Amino acid sequence: MAERIVIDPVTRIEGHAKITIHVGDDGSVRDARFHVVEFRGFEKLCEGRSFRELPAITSRICGICPVSHILASAKACDALLAVDVPDVVRDLRRVVNLGQLIQSHALSFFHLSSPDFLAGFDAPPERRNILALAESHADVARDGILLRKFGQEVIEKITGKRIHPSWAVPGGVAAPLATEARDQLLRAAPDALDRATRALARFKRDLAGLEEEARVFGNFPTLFMGMVDEHGTLDHYDGKLRFVDAAGEIVADQVDPARYQDYIAEAVEPWSYLKFPYFKLFGYPEGSYRVGPLARLNVATRCGTPLADAELAEFRQLGRGAVLSSFHYHYARLVEIVHAIEKIEQLLLDPAILSTDVLAVARRNRFEGIGACEAPRGTLFHHYQVKEGGIVTAVNLLIATGQNNLAMNRAVAQIARHFVDGKQLAEGMLNRVEAGIRAFDPCLSCSTHALGRMPLHVELRGPAGELWDEARR
Amino acid sequence: MTVVFALGNPARGDDGAGPAAVEGLDLGAARVVVTHQLLPEHADLLAGAALAVFVDAREGGPAGSIREEDVAPGGRAPLSHHLSPNHLLALSLALHGRAPRGVTLSVAGADFAHADGLSRAVKDALPELRERLRCLARGP
Numbered sequence: 001m002a003e004r005i006v007i008d009p010v011t012r013i014e015g016h017a018k019i020t021i022h023v024g025d026d027g028s029v030r031d032a033r034f035h036v037v038e039f040r041g042f043e044k045l046c047e048g049r050s051f052r053e054l055p056a057i058t059s060r061i062c063g064i065c066p067v068s069h070i071l072a073s074a075k076a077c078d079a080l081l082a083v084d085v086p087d088v089v090r091d092l093r094r095v096v097n098l099g100q101l102i103q104s105h106a107l108s109f110f111h112l113s114s115p116d117f118l119a120g121f122d123a124p125p126e127r128r129n130i131l132a133l134a135e136s137h138a139d140v141a142r143d144g145i146l147l148r149k150f151g152q153e154v155i156e157k158i159t160g161k162r163i164h165p166s167w168a169v170p171g172g173v174a175a176p177l178a179t180e181a182r183d184q185l186l187r188a189a190p191d192a193l194d195r196a197t198r199a200l201a202r203f204k205r206d207l208a209g210l211e212e213e214a215r216v217f218g219n220f221p222t223l224f225m226g227m228v229d230e231h232g233t234l235d236h237y238d239g240k241l242r243f244v245d246a247a248g249e250i251v252a253d254q255v256d257p258a259r260y261q262d263y264i265a266e267a268v269e270p271w272s273y274l275k276f277p278y279f280k281l282f283g284y285p286e287g288s289y290r291v292g293p294l295a296r297l298n299v300a301t302r303c304g305t306p307l308a309d310a311e312l313a314e315f316r317q318l319g320r321g322a323v324l325s326s327f328h329y330h331y332a333r334l335v336e337i338v339h340a341i342e343k344i345e346q347l348l349l350d351p352a353i354l355s356t357d358v359l360a361v362a363r364r365n366r367f368e369g370i371g372a373c374e375a376p377r378g379t380l381f382h383h384y385q386v387k388e389g390g391i392v393t394a395v396n397l398l399i400a401t402g403q404n405n406l407a408m409n410r411a412v413a414q415i416a417r418h419f420v421d422g423k424q425l426a427e428g429m430l431n432r433v434e435a436g437i438r439a440f441d442p443c444l445s446c447s448t449h450a451l452g453r454m455p456l457h458v459e460l461r462g463p464a465g466e467l468w469d470e471a472r473r
Numbered sequence: 474m475t476v477v478f479a480l481g482n483p484a485r486g487d488d489g490a491g492p493a494a495v496e497g498l499d500l501g502a503a504r505v506v507v508t509h510q511l512l513p514e515h516a517d518l519l520a521g522a523a524l525a526v527f528v529d530a531r532e533g534g535p536a537g538s539i540r541e542e543d544v545a546p547g548g549r550a551p552l553s554h555h556l557s558p559n560h561l562l563a564l565s566l567a568l569h570g571r572a573p574r575g576v577t578l579s580v581a582g583a584d585f586a587h588a589d590g591l592s593r594a595v596k597d598a599l600p601e602l603r604e605r606l607r608c609l610a611r612g613p
Contacts, residue, residue, distance in 0.1 A: 063509070111513055130513050131560055134567035141513075142568055149514045163509075 019433060021416045029420050032412040033271060034405075034437060046395040051080055051364070051386050056166050058382065058397070063163055064107065064443055067100035067155060068375030070168045071237070072382040075371025077170030079258070080386060082365035088355040089172045092158060094237040095347050096167075097373060098340040099154025101236065102147060102192070104376035105293070105333040108441040109199070110144020113330060116435050117206055121213065122428035140202070143195040147337065150192040154344060157181035172359035182348050189348075193307075193341045200311065200334040210327070216418040217436045218326025218411025221246030223279050223289035224298040225403070227374050230254065232301030234339065236374035242299045243279060243289065248321035251279075257372035260381055260398065275402045288406035291378025292440065293332035298322040305346065308339030326411050329439045364390045375400050377441055401442040411436045475503040475610050476522045476573070478558075480529040482509050487582030487595045490530040494602050503610040510555040519565040522573040526609050527558040528602070529579050530595070536583035537594035539602055541609075544575040578606055
């Protein structure tokens with residue numbers, strides 16, 4: 001008899017989701033789906049507000065990558081103002097974006113995923129978490145914790161807050177960088193770089209024991225998209241879009257992010273709140289593309305910093321053309337951490353970073369603005385339309401996790417077909433299906449905290465707002 | 474050294490009791506960390522600490538009732554990156570070879586919905602909560 005296997009919730013990801021695996025009469029896996037069952041509604045609740053509020057509002061979308069949202073939002077607002085922000089603003093925003101990339105990648109690699117690599121995918125769950133990792137590999141856990149701390153300090157020293165800084169504003173940033181903060185970060189950077197290169201060297205050694213996972217964790221041809229500068233160098237803050245195919249050939253290049261809708265369309269499916277973006281020219285679902293660290297290393301000609309460029313050359317040996325296995329998101333994350341630390345050092349060593357000319361003041365000069373940057377998980381777009389008075393009439397947010405949605409679903413199905421026997425379920429099989437999703441590091445939401453259970457209150461209201469039913473737990 | 478973690482989200486009603494308890498409070502030499510949730514990097518702060526106090530809102534019990542409990546390193550494995558006090562102490566033990574004495578000081582909340590400000594019951598309990606926190610932080 002056909003069966004349905006449900007993994008709910010998927011653990012060690014940012015947010016709540018479930019996976020269903022559909023098993024046929026013969027016990028083989030027919031299909032698998034990754035369901036995102038949360039609904040946030042930010043696009044709707046921004047309508048009717050002043051566009052100047054949007055950086056602060058939209059940064060609340062996420063507690064892990066608020067910096068990406070505030071930067072994409074500030075850039076969309078810069079476009080509404082029609083201003084060219086000062087060079088130092090671009091560089092400061094770039095440094096903060098890289099700081100966030102470090103802390104987010106360190107969290108994903110060390111805290112959430114490395115227990116699988118070091119304890120083994122078949123190890124019992126109590127051995128696959130950050131506590132067990134600290135007991136068995138204290139040096140690895142310490143490197144992860146201190147790398148994440150470095151990334152957070154970059155954000156805090158420059159913006160004044162680790163989470164949800166209200167620092168990037170339309171036309172610039174709220175405050176320049178203080179000399180003392182710059183010096184503190186420069187003193188901390190070499191230690192962070194040592195830890196990052198050590199982690200990367202170790203992971204490359206460990207890869208030999210992870211060949212099966214690398215072969216079947218979302219290993220298939222798709223397009224890849226990321227931002228590069230005019231020379232093809234990785235640019236996390238201000239690049240143009242480049243698409244490459246599975247052979248590594250450029251399909252589209254130097255696309256202004258403001259023209260994203262000429263290249264990307266969005267589909268929806270009834271079983272998930274996450275949208276399914278695709279490359280328009282190839283149609284749905286053939287136009288599946290991946291974003292994030294793996295995609296960025298696949299699209300970039302170079303990283304632009306010495307250690308990361310050497311690592312990129314070695315990384316490229318994993319594929320003929322593009323590196324196709326989603327398992328190598330992990331590897332790419334570590335290369336990007338190395339690059340981010342090097343790049344932060346480069347930018348902070350330039351005396352111009354201390355300039356106090358950090359704001360271009362203007363009124364609204366356009367009715368439409370689009371901002372984009374590379375968030376840790378991939379390219380992030382904020383698209384706003386406003387009317388007279390700067391009141392927002394429409395918002396479209398194209399988020400990295402959504403752009404990986406088609407690939408994540410395909411990865412789940414591929415892993416399930418390889419590891420799951422419908423007649424016999426083992427913990428290691430289910431963990432590998434989850435780990436396939438974890439490789440993409442999807443970010444679905446953040447929530448509150450109290451001792452004990454998380455409070456939940458659901459109300460069911462009728463058309464006139466009357467309360468029909470409610471539930472608490 | 475004493476480290477006080479004031480936990481909670483002030484935008485979720487009584488969940489903000491922890492941050493409210495330490496606001497403007499003189500805790501002598503204690504280090505005070507206000508945060509929505511405990512994270513692995515907080516273990517770094519416990520390297521040389523003798524006492525860790527976790528002040529937080531809790532579900533269960535009459536609203537406004539205060540509970541003080543010792544907490545030991547250990548507990549069920551966390552599913553994500555945020556930790557409970559016992560997890561944080563266990564992480565400190567694994568990383569530093571020692572964990573400070575841990576105490577949770579919690580007040581039962583009445584309402585955790587999206588709202589600024591505390592319920593009347595929790596507001597009324599704040600002076601006692603602050604006094605007990607002051608006694609703990611300053612030591613016997």
